[in-house]
Amino acid sequence: MAKDKPTKLRARMPRGFADRGPGDLAPTRAMLETIRKVYELYGFEALETPFIEYTDALGKFLPDQDRPNEGVFSFQDDDEQWLSLRYDLTAPLARHVAENFDKLPKPFRSYRAGWVFRNEKPGPGRFRQFMQFDADTVGAPTVAADAEICMMMADTLDALGLAGKFVIKVNNRKVLDGVLEAIGLGGDENAGRRLTVLRAIDKFDKVGISGVRDLLGEGRWENPEAKSGDFTKGAGLDEGQIDTILLAFVVRPTPMENVPADAIGAKPFGKDTDGEPWFVRYSNAETIKGLRSSLPSYPLVQEGIRELEEIVLLTEAAGYTSQKICVDLSVVRGLEYYTGPVFEAELTFEVKDEKGRPVRFGSVGGGGRYDGLVGRFRGEAVPATGFSIGVSRLASALSYLKTDAKPEFGPVVVVVMDRDQTAHYMGLVATLRQAGIRAEMYLGNPKNLGNQFKYADRRNSPCVVIQGSDERNAGQVQIKDLIEGAKAAAAITDNAEWRSARPAQFACAEAELVEKVRELLDHHGVPHGAARG
Incomplete structure (x- = not known):
């Protein structure tokens, strides 16, 4: 009788993951070293946390908190406790600080670089494993800590050769929360809808105003014209609520020739050919002035505006003009745990892909103040603020600028x-x-x-x-x-x-x-x- 041939195992990679060779690793290593030097220049020190945390440590801020294996990669330990691969580097930091609170200096300033994992649908440029490089200050209640983070991010991008090719955009979640209260979305009973609103606004760069409008309303198809693909359920707001949010927070960039040289902030300025409002960009002082006159006079809104004004005062006193750090209400961040100032680093240059099509990288990092995250473990509020760089996205952007880079030689x-x-x-x-x-x-x-x-x-x-x-x-x-x-x-x-x-x-x-x-x-x-x- 002939022996059965052994079955040959097919080599295949899981979807949403990637192998990386020397051509990717060498420039990334150099980039990480540059970032590390800037972080340490500001007095931040290295910290490393495990890839795996107890799922409850990641908390209610996951995309699908009712199902521990949705949004994160999870499994049960032999004692039947749920464990998860870390979703970001912030939740593990909060756990570390709470666990070592009495031993750590306060404020506690640390940086961390490492892989994070998302159990989400992969796509072009969207991976289930990617690297982040974070810096956080825990224990500093003043917005001076937020201003410093913004300045450090500007210095980091300068050090990477991106001077004049980026802007650090700053907003305050208190402004957004106040507006949401004004349109009837306050209270714990509306927490889910508020999170949906946040994520809708946060997708502006990807789906445009019409896409955000759909996500604030009944929802949006992946292919809107054909009404095909995946359907994302919306926040279910009415037209009046949607218009209020769009007018306050969604910014449409106007062609640069229509923008004054010193213009950065955001202000509605007529309508484009589609009948949608579009915006010119003004200085931070003009933007703050416009916010005071156009937004509701809710105490929370006004407190958020005051904090934005203080950040502008501190950063401009240190020499960071509105060309580098600007107030922009379109920045909301998609996670619920932010409680105050939020910020994003956006690249402003445009390149061509291999087919000659224009490509804008947009945001390569973001963060903000999260005063409640560490407190979940301690039963008291612990102020914290930080920033996370998307390493892979930033490395990809830098590769477009370094076309004349020398190859990495072997031995x-x-x-x-x-x-x-x-x-x-x-x-x-x-x-x-x-x-x-x-x-x-x-x-x-x-x-x-x-x-x-x-x-x-x-x-x-x-x-x-x-x-x-x-x-x-x-x-x-x-x-x-x-x-x-x-x-x-x-x-x-x-x-x-x-x-x-x-x-x-x-x-x-x-x-x-x-x-x-x-x-x-x-x-x-x-x-x-x-x-x-």
């Missing part, structure tokens, strides 16, 4: 000419490493020298080190400059010419190996370390 490769000399080749590699130069010996089948050179090319190695018996007997090595060789090879079409030219290859004494490799790396601008002491 120097020492090829194996004689198998019985493996120990000697290992010694050459060790000599390079001890000098701080990335190096490796070829560990595949050394029989075919051509395959070793192909391997070095795929590793993007700057050069290979070659030593056969003749070179070894003479106390020499051959160094082949793969960067220069690629340029020379482009001009050679004849095999005989190639063999005679041996482009960009030279001999040196074995004792000069480190010196000559360093000269080659310096010539091409390839970074390398110093010798170990």
Whole structure:
């Protein structure tokens, strides 16, 4: 009887996840280091929290709090308690602070970078696992802490080479909450509808005014014209309530030629060709003045406006004009736990995708004040404010700006000419490493020298080190400059010419190996370390 062939496992990746190679990791690593330096310049210190938390620690602020496996990835421990992969980096911070409250200095200033997970429908550019880089101040009740966070975010984006290409937009949830009270959405019984309103306004950049109007009303189809795809249930507001919210909070950007040079805030200015209100952008002072005259005189609304005014006063006194930090009522943030100022970092430049279509990255980070989150664990309010950068989105935006960036080079490769000399080749590699130069010996089948050179090319190695018996007997090595060789090879079409030219290859004494490799790396601008002491 013939034996059944074993079933071959199909290699496949779960939807909404991605592998990342050296081309993605290297620039991301450099970006994270730049962000870290700015955060530490402001006095923030590193903190790391686990990937997994008890589900109840994530709290009522999840997208579907009644079902612990919706919105988050959850499972039960052996004691039948629900555990979840962290949804963001803020809830774990709140748990950490509450657990160590008496030991921590207050205010407690920390930064955290790490992966977060969303059990949501994946799509283009929408992943179930992505990285955030947060900074938070816990224990500071004054809006000076919020102003400082905004200034730090501006400095971070400047340090990343984005000066003049972003704006930090600031609003206050007290203003929004006051307006919602004014239209009859106050009280605990309307908490669900308020959250739906928040998320509707927060989707303005993606769905436009008509989409927000649908989400504030009965709901919106994924493909509105065909009424097909997924249907998102709306907040169920009437036309008067919808108009009040749109007029107060939704901003339509106008063409830049219609915007004064110093204009940033938001103010309605006529209607566009679709009959929708559109806006020009004014200074923070003009925006604050307009808010006082146009919004309801509810105490909560006026308190929010006063806090916005103080943030403007503090940031402008520190030299951050409305070109960098501006008041913008379209910023609401989609999570319910925010209690005061909220902010977003929005990139303002436009690029073309591979098909020549215009692309705007929009928001690459956001945050705000959340005075109730830590208090859930302590039974008392604990003031807190912070900001989170979407690392992947920001890295993607930076990649469009750095089209002339140099490639990340791999290690120097020492090829194996004689198998019985493996120990000697290992010694050459060790000599390079001890000098701080990335190096490796070829560990595949050394029989075919051509395959070793192909391997070095795929590793993007700057050069290979070659030593056969003749070179070894003479106390020499051959160094082949793969960067220069690629340029020379482009001009050679004849095999005989190639063999005679041996482009960009030279001999040196074995004792000069480190010196000559360093000269080659310096010539091409390839970074390398110093010798170990």
